[in-house]
Every structure is written in structure tokens, then in C-alpha cells.
């Protein structure tokens with residue numbers, strides 16, 4: 001082929017044309033924010049945008065660094081070709097999650113799996129989500145929590161015995177909070193006593209850990225695997241990923257964990273249906289709602305986002321997916337939050353002493369008090385809130401625009417993802433005086449300011465707020481009251497300083513990477 005009188009081989013001109021077309025397509029969305037007049041980060045890498053940077057850096061650190069460049073608290077960026085809006089303005093967040101809830105009801109889907117994860121409350125959409133949320137919500141009512149209270153207390157006693165066995169030597173506190181949380185989940189949700197606080201790892205615990213693909217170690221090979229996995233999730237279209245995950249074990253949750261819980265839930269379902277005496281567990285309530293799609297009236301059958309469901313109850317698939325909700329969403333956030341809490345107690349001994357005084361005025365020598373009495377411990381509430389302010393496990397909330405909407409003058413296009421930067425908001429000096437310091441008193445009613453309401457969202461906001469937050473708070477309070485009655489948590493030479501804490505890679509949860517070692521010094525002999 002001749003171009004401007006020069007002979008160019010056909011393969012060269014074809015390669016050139018394809019490269020130009022690919023470059024054009026790979027960058028064609030990169031002017032979105034310029035056109036909308038929204039401050040943004042310029043993207044240069046075709047197809048990737050800022051994705052690689054997002055995946056190879058711990059998100060809280062990156063979010064804090066970048067957000068400093070945007071004092072207006074709202075800016076655009078690119079996750080691959082897809083425009084995403086990053087927000088840390090409390091008033092904007094209020095409108096996004098409450099006033100405009102109907103347009104931002106859903107989270108973005110990276111996978112359209114048919115197994116447990118794809119049908120779980122956190123991932124389903126629109127009317128399907130509303131229907132399942134309505135069925136599950138009563139499982140967290142005051143009445144249900146009161147029924148669970150003695151069970152939770154017995155696991156908290158076990159937590160105290162396990163710590164006594166450490167003989168005041170330094171321990172990785174997360175091993176203990178994880179065991180406790182899992183014991184609570186297995187018993188209150190499934191009626192199982194899996195003894196997760198024992199040193200041997202129960203298969204239930206082993207598979208539960210992979211629900212959030214929580215990295216098991218800090219090896220470089222593990223990090224590469226995480227980054228490749230995230231790249232795969234972001235870069236390929238959902239349909240292609242669905243095909244690949246059918247052929248290989250490429251689901252969000254490993255196929256092994258999926259199969260384990262599917263088999264277990266089927267077995268528990270059969271047991272529950274056969275039992276005459278109904279238990280108080282979450283699974284019993286879910287099992288009672290299961291209906292056969294072949295037997296329900298046709299007008300109750302709906303399809304949302306490719307998923308079939310019925311307004312007459314739960315399908316077996318909905319049942320299996322949502323029965324595991326305690327594990328997939330309840331386990332890691334609660335055990336991590338407890339880890340942070342005990343860490344802050346050791347780092348701020350004056351706060352710990354004050355909290356201990358308050359607790360000992362109310363609870364007996366075993367840290368027992370009634371459900372109602374627990375509510376009177378407002379200083380405990382402030383300490384937990386302050387701990388979640390500095391270490392919010394849900395470091396970002398995610399919403400996807402269902403339609404074009406303008407919020408506070410910012411136009412948001414249909415399909416755009418909005419990330420609420422919880423970690424940044426919780427440490428923003430506009431909302432919090434001296435934000436890096438642990439000061440529970442800032443949560444005393446007389447110290448609260450109006451603009452803090454939507455700048456403190458450890459459990460999210462609006463209709464999609466954490467469904468299990470009341471249970472999470474209860475199980476944390478019970479174990480804290482018992483643990484602080486029995487021990488004083490102290491630093492040791494292996495306890496990291498706050499400025500040295502590093503975080504694991506990942507987009508969902510704030511996960512401390514630095515091993516957090518503490519000493520639990522008994523207050524009295526058993």
C-alpha cells in the first residue's frame with residue numbers, strides 16, 4: 001500500500017489503524033468529567049484509567065492522598081474506562097443515600113454469579129432487593145436480639161477463658177476476635193456450635209474466611225494474585241466473566257467455599273423443615289419462607305436483573321444465598337472492628353481505665369449485665385463509635401446511578417458509580433476536631449455538631465444501610481464488657497504504633513495488614 005508516495009506494507013497499516021482505534025476506544029470516556037464541569041483527575045492509560053493505581057495501593061492511604069487535591073470534596077476518576085465519582089461531602093452523601101435513594105438503590109455489580117454471592121442481599125437489585133430485605137429485617141428486631149443475648153454471652157465467656165489461657169503473653173488479638181465472632185454467627189444464625197475459638201480451624205471457619213477473599217498472608221505472590229483477580233473483575237464484561245466462571249473456578253468467592261456452604265445450607269434446610277420444635281436461629285426463619293417456584297401463582301414470579309424470584313416468599317436459591325449473609329457480611333467486619341477496639345484500648349490506657357470504671361459500676365464480677373443495662377453504658381457507645389470513626393471497616397460505600405440525576409449541582413450520568421469515601425470523611429478536620437486522635441468524648445451529645453450526622457457512617461446510610469448493625473453492636477458490647485472486666489489490655493514491644501499501621505490491598509474492607517499484638521493482663525485469678 002502506498003501512503004504519501006511511500007510504500008507501506010499492508011500489515012503495518014493494519015496494525016497502525018487497529019492501534020489508533022483501540023486507543024480511541026480505550027480513552028473515549030476520559031473527557032466525561034470535563035464535559036460535565038466536574039473537577040477530576042486526568043486519566044492517560046487507555047482502558048485502565050486510574051485502575052492500576054487503585055489496585056496496587058491500599059485504598060485508605062490513596063484516598064486520603066488524592067482527596068487533598070480536591071478541597072471541594074467531590075471529584076471524578078476512572079476505574080478502567082468507567083467514570084466514577086468520589087465524594088466526601090456530608091450534605092451530598094445525605095442527598096445521595098436518602099433523598100435520591102430511588103435513583104441510587106443499587107451497588108455496582110462486578111460479577112453476575114448464579115451461586116451464593118450473586119443472589120445475596122448486598123448484590124441483588126431493585127424490587128428483588130426490597131422484597132428480600134423486607135423478609136430478612138425482622139431477624140434483627142429487639143425481640144430476636146434479646147433471644148440471642150444468652151447465647152452471645154456464653155461465647156463471650158469462652159473468649160475470656162481463651163485469653164486467660166494466654167497467660168499474659170503477647171497475642172494476635174484478631175485470632176481471638178475472629179473466633180468469637182464466628183462462634184456467635186454459627187450459633188445465632190445456624191444453631192451450630194463450631195468451637196471456633198479453639199486452636200484447630202473448623203472447615204466452617206476456613207471457608208468463611210474466603211468469603212471476602214481476605215488475604216491469608218502478606219506474601220508478594222498473594223498480592224499479585226489479588227491485583228490480577230481485581231483486574232480481571234474490572235476489565236472484562238460481566239457476560240464474559242460469567243462464562244469463564246462457569247468453566248473455571250473464577251468466582252468472587254472460591255468454588256470450594258461456595259460448594260461447602262451450599263451443601264451445608266441444604267442439609268440445615270432439611271433439618272429445620274423436619275424439626276417440630278422450631279429454633280430461634282436466623283436460618284429457621286428463612287427456611288419457613290421458602291416456596292417452590294412451581295407451586296406459587298404465576299403473577300408472583302418476577303425477573304430482576306436476570307434473576308428469577310417470587311413475591312410469595314424465598315426461592316431455594318434466595319434462601320441459600322441469604323442464609324450465608326451472616327458469614328459473608330457479618331464475620332470480617334465485626335472481628336476487625338473488635339480488633340481495632342482492643343488496640344485503641346491498649347494505646348489509650350486512660351480511656352480504658354475510665355471505661356472499666358463505668359462498666360464495673362454496672363456489671364457483676366463476671367462482666368454480666370442485662371440486655372437493658374447494657375444500653376445504659378453510653379461511654380462504651382462513644383468508645384465503639386470513636387473506634388469505628390478511625391477504623392471504619394466499610395471504608396467506602398458504593399452506589400450506582402439508575403438514571404441521570406443532579407445532586408447539589410453535580411450532574412451524575414446513568415450507570416456512573418459513586419464512591420462515598422467514609423475513611424476520608426471520618427478523618428476530615430471540617431467535621432472532626434483533631435481527627436487523628438482517639439477521643440470518645442467527641443460523641444457525647446453536647447459535643448456533636450449538626451454537620452457530623454452524615455460524616456459518620458460506619459454502617460452506611462439510607463435504605464441500604466447495614467442490615468446487621470444492631471446485632472454487630474450487641475455482640476461487640478457483650479464481649480467488651482466481659483473482656484474489660486477480666487483484663488487490662490496493654491501494649492508490648494510488638495504492638496505497632498498508629499502511624500506504622502499498614503492496610504491490605506482490596507476494594508471492599510479496611511483490613512489492617514500489620515500484625516496487631518497485645519497483652520491481656522488478668523485483673524484477677526480465675
Ligand code: HEM
Nearest residue numbers: 122326329330333334337394459460461464465466468472
Ligand atoms: C462492626 C460490624 C459491621 C460493620 C462495620 C458493617 C458495615 C457495613 C457497611 C458499611 C455496609 C454498607 C452499607 C451501605 O452501603 O450503606 C454494610 C452492609 C451490609 N451488612 Fe454490615 N457491617 C457489620 C456487621 C454486619 C453483620 C453482623 C451482618 C449480618 C449479620 C451484616 C450484614 C450486612 C448486609 C447483608 C449488608 C448489605 C445490606 C443491603 O445491601 O441491603 N453486617 N455493612
